[in-house]
Amino acid sequence: MQYPLPLRIFKFGGASVKDAAAIRNLVRIVQEHGSSSQLLIVVSAMGKTTNALEEVYQLAQAGQDYSEPLAAICDFHQRVAQELAVTGGADDPLEGPPTLTNLLEQVQDKLSTLTAGEFDKQYDQIVSFGELLATLIVAQALGAHWLDCRPLLRTDHTWREGRVDWPTTERNLRATLPEALSRGPVVTQGFLGGTASGYTTTLGREGSDYTAAIFAYCLGAESVTIWKDVAGLLNADPKIFADTVRYPEVSYQETIEMAYYGASVIHPKTIKPLAVRRIPLLVKSFLDPAAEGTRIHDCRHGLLAPAFIRKTSQCLISFESKDLTFISEENLEVIFGALAHVRLKIHLMQNSAISFSVCTDFSAYRLEKLLETLRGQFTIHYNTGLELYTIKNYDAASIRRLTEGQELLLEQRTRQTFQFVCRAPENVPDRLL
Numbered sequence: 001m002q003y004p005l006p007l008r009i010f011k012f013g014g015a016s017v018k019d020a021a022a023i024r025n026l027v028r029i030v031q032e033h034g035s036s037s038q039l040l041i042v043v044s045a046m047g048k049t050t051n052a053l054e055e056v057y058q059l060a061q062a063g064q065d066y067s068e069p070l071a072a073i074c075d076f077h078q079r080v081a082q083e084l085a086v087t088g089g090a091d092d093p094l095e096g097p098p099t100l101t102n103l104l105e106q107v108q109d110k111l112s113t114l115t116a117g118e119f120d121k122q123y124d125q126i127v128s129f130g131e132l133l134a135t136l137i138v139a140q141a142l143g144a145h146w147l148d149c150r151p152l153l154r155t156d157h158t159w160r161e162g163r164v165d166w167p168t169t170e171r172n173l174r175a176t177l178p179e180a181l182s183r184g185p186v187v188t189q190g191f192l193g194g195t196a197s198g199y200t201t202t203l204g205r206e207g208s209d210y211t212a213a214i215f216a217y218c219l220g221a222e223s224v225t226i227w228k229d230v231a232g233l234l235n236a237d238p239k240i241f242a243d244t245v246r247y248p249e250v251s252y253q254e255t256i257e258m259a260y261y262g263a264s265v266i267h268p269k270t271i272k273p274l275a276v277r278r279i280p281l282l283v284k285s286f287l288d289p290a291a292e293g294t295r296i297h298d299c300r301h302g303l304l305a306p307a308f309i310r311k312t313s314q315c316l317i318s319f320e321s322k323d324l325t326f327i328s329e330e331n332l333e334v335i336f337g338a339l340a341h342v343r344l345k346i347h348l349m350q351n352s353a354i355s356f357s358v359c360t361d362f363s364a365y366r367l368e369k370l371l372e373t374l375r376g377q378f379t380i381h382y383n384t385g386l387e388l389y390t391i392k393n394y395d396a397a398s399i400r401r402l403t404e405g406q407e408l409l410l411e412q413r414t415r416q417t418f419q420f421v422c423r424a425p426e427n428v429p430d431r432l433l
């Protein structure tokens, strides 16, 4: 697409809009770093609002009193809006964005009219308000245009993990955005989409990075910048690992693998659309916006410093055939089918003659459904309370650093990657490894 100025996309996550001071910082960043281009700004829910809305929704579903946590969410947004002296939208919703009050009334309304069943569908209708509220406040603080992405970013009906309808989304965005962008910065929601029948969907927790990539792909953006509370893409999460180092430049391939193994700084679906259209992804610090950060793009580089990744709350499930026959392709087909059906993603797998093991995220609900399906055919053992560690580009020292003193329940290595599952330490606070 041709733009009078290059189109850049900025994505601000929960930490970068956690309160009024953070939003003032966002405004400064946009003024100082976004002025030489057309700018689309993708914003997530403020701070931990998505978790708070999940909690309210669960209480409402359970028929319990949710008035206090809901009031806390409403008060919080109203206080931030007041502090920033933003009024919260046009009085007549037909003329422009809704007001903050409109949105808060809508969420209350939806919570009081929940119906039995369709848990995931109703989850999306409620939890999506975090992004709607945040974008309204940020758009007003910036004096920018507020765009409801839901009629444009089309997904199917896979609630809580909407699958993007790329041709329709591209057509919609190309028909709408260039004109809006030519008038100034546009602010829209991360994490949200909409179905053809007008229902809201969400793209999977922490999916706002992915939204930025979807917009970039469809609109042919020059670059995407995700503003984080870290100096860039590091070789490990600095909240868990000591002595981290920043990668100045990383290839798409390497980043996809890190995100896949669980480096939570970038949502795993973000990279592919950018790589396909060769759009660079810049990871920069909103605490030090002038600093270099990390450039993820089509590049070649030498071996990177070993990357350490931890996934918590894991579950190791082993299936044995009941008659001691070999684990066959037919048996594996049944196991994979059941795992897909209950939506348990496999992070690691290993098989022996009569048993097959997988490491997945722990969900009591999904595990129970899996056991119900497969108990008749297999003897199933499982362990919970586990951690999965991955070391990319490992060497002997990095393996020693993580495994010393650990009992490994399962381990696996390829030429570049070493992975193991072990028990999470009991009653030990998060520690720097």
Ligand SMILES: Nc1ncnc2c1ncn2[C@@H]1O[C@H](COP(=O)(O)OP(=O)(O)O)[C@@H](O)[C@H]1O
Pocket: 012, 013, 014, 015, 016, 044, 206, 227, 228, 229, 230, 232, 233, 234, 235, 236, 237, 238, 239, 263, 264, 265, 266
């Ligand atoms: N390899 C890594 N490099 C940098 N940060 C990482 C890495 N792995 C995990 N993180 C964590 O990711 C966090 C930033 O991502 P996230 O919380 O999703 O940001 P936001 O929600 O603001 O977009 C950091 O605070 C850090 O704790």
Ligand SMILES: N[C@@H](CC(=O)OP(=O)(O)O)C(=O)O
Pocket: 012, 013, 014, 015, 044, 045, 050, 051, 130, 190, 191, 204, 205, 206, 207, 208, 209
């Ligand atoms: N607010 C959503 C989407 C998101 O991406 O958030 P963040 O950018 O703060 O990770 C969530 O918490 O899942």
